[in-house]
Amino acid sequence: MSVADKLAITPEMLDLAARLDEFKGSWRAVGALPRRQLQDLKERAYADDILAAVRYSRLSITERKVHKIISARVPFEPTTPSESLAEAYRACTLRLEEGSLSMDLNVASICELHRILMGPVAGVDSVVGTCVSDVLEGSLEALCQWSSEALRHRTLHPLLLVSIFCASFAVMHPFKDGNSLLVCLLQRWLHLKNGYAFVAYIPLTAMLLSECPAFTAPRDGLTPLQILRREMQISSANSAEEPNWQPWIMFYLSVLTKAVAVLRDRLDREEDLFASQPELSMQILVQARSRGRVTLRDMVESTGVSRNTLKEHFKNLVDEGRIVMHGKGRGVWYSLS
Numbered sequence: 547m548s549v550a551d552k553l554a555i556t557p558e559m560l561d562l563a564a565r566l567d568e569f570k571g572s573w574r575a576v577g578a579l580p581r582r583q584l585q586d587l588k589e590r591a592y593a594d595d596i597l598a599a600v601r602y603s604r605l606s607i608t609e610r611k612v613h614k615i616i617s618a619r620v621p622f623e624p625t626t627p628s629e630s631l632a633e634a635y636r637a638c639t640l641r642l643e644e645g646s647l648s649m650d651l652n653v654a655s656i657c658e659l660h661r662i663l664m665g666p667v668a669g670v671d672s673v674v675g676t677c678v679s680d681v682l683e684g685s686l687e688a689l690c691q692w693s694s695e696a697l698r699h700r701t702l703h704p705l706l707l708v709s710i711f712c713a714s715f716a717v718m719h720p721f722k723d724g725n726s727l728l729v730c731l732l733q734r735w736l737h738l739k740n741g742y743a744f745v746a747y748i749p750l751t752a753m754l755l756s757e758c759p760a761f762t763a764p765r766d767g768l769t770p771l772q773i774l775r776r777e778m779q780i781s782s783a784n785s786a787e788e789p790n791w792q793p794w795i796m797f798y799l800s801v802l803t804k805a806v807a808v809l810r811d812r813l814d815r816e817e818d819l820f821a822s823q824p825e826l827s828m829q830i831l832v833q834a835r836s837r838g839r840v841t842l843r844d845m846v847e848s849t850g851v852s853r854n855t856l857k858e859h860f861k862n863l864v865d866e867g868r869i870v871m872h873g874k875g876r877g878v879w880y881s882l883s
Contacts, residue, residue, distance in 0.1 A: 553706070553791055562799040563705045566742075569806050573744040576813065583816055586832045587747045590812065592616050592639065594749035599635045599727050600628050602755045607632055613837050634663050638731050643746060646738035651690045653683060659731060664724040682720045689714050697740065704740040708733050709798035710791060730754055748805040757801050826851060826859045834869055834882050841879045 593612050600607045605628035615622045615632050624630040638659055642649070649655055693711045696702045702710075712733045719725050730751040737745040823831065829849060833840040845856050860880065863869045869880045 553702070555706070556792060556796075559706070559792070559795055559799065562796070562803055563703055566705060566799070566802060566806065569744060570742050576744075580828070582828060582832050584747070586836055587809070587812060587816065589613075589616050589836050591747050591749045591809075592636065595639070595730070595751035596632050596635050598749070598752035598755045599730070600632050602726065603631055605631060610838055617836060631663075634665070635727065635731075638663050639734070642731060642735040643738060646735055649735070651694050651736070651739075653687045653690060656686065656690070656728070656732070660721055660724060660728055663728060663731070664721075682718060685718055686715075686720050689718070693736075697736075704736075704742075705799060705802070706795060708736045708740070709795045711736065712798065713791070713794045726755070727751075744806070744809065748809045750802065750805045753801050753805045753808075757797075757804070824859065826856065827863055830856075830859060830863060830880075831868065831882070834880060839872075839879045839881050840869075 593609065593616060596612050596615070597607065597609060600612075607628040611629065612632055615624075615629065615636060622629070622633050624633050641659070641662065689711065693707060696707050697704065712729050715729045715732065716725060721728065733754075734745055734750060826845075826849065830840055830845055833844060833848070837844075842853060842856055842860065845851070846853055849856070860869070860871075864871055864880070867883050870883050872879050872881065
């Protein structure tokens, strides 16, 4: 691949990349937020992405079930195909976060990720852990080698490189199933590998899966990925030509920018929600936000604090209008206002 030499980088591309790099720099200050708030932000992004991944696969799952899977302190035991996929997507996400710097980008690591993602899903016809053909495996290895070299030698801006890798992988379609979900995981991994730590806190998978099918390019009514697929087919017949990457890269960077805007909004809401709150009250709010509801019993079990002390915190939060009480007697539970 000779993309770096022939890619026409426009001012619009540079502007979007510069904004994302600016947020990357400012995230270091945001990263100093209390750990509970950061964990809450991350779990909300997880929930959005897992929900989108399951529904994209034409399976059904509730938000409450997703939050239960995310917050499970012991390995979750799925009983349905949707729960299996949700747990597998979560496992892949955690694996990539933990090994973002040490793992290498190669066919073996991608096939292993595909095995984790698609293996447990009952009723899915997939080639687990192997590429469909030797030809595609060779093409995928070449893509991985080019991407790794470009990242190592900084011959192309990381954001542009990740967008090109994602599109190339999607057009290549190396597996029978799971390619769209796998490319969402891979782009997350590559961003983390390049120091874009904020990506762990944005619902990028949800944004990509929702935006991509509906995005219409100005010519021929095709999506940027469909345009790119067509031009890659043309360029394969004429090795002197490179496909026009601009529509796809602009689309990808704009989706990434929108996902960052979602995170900015959540940060503002977090600041308003947690402003000047005692530690126990913050824990109640985090529980209510991450699980959708919270009870006095939940907080007694998770904190070990007495019921009377917690009742006072619940009462103050209700009086301040931060949470709402539902039900009566032993059935009382609370949600965010």
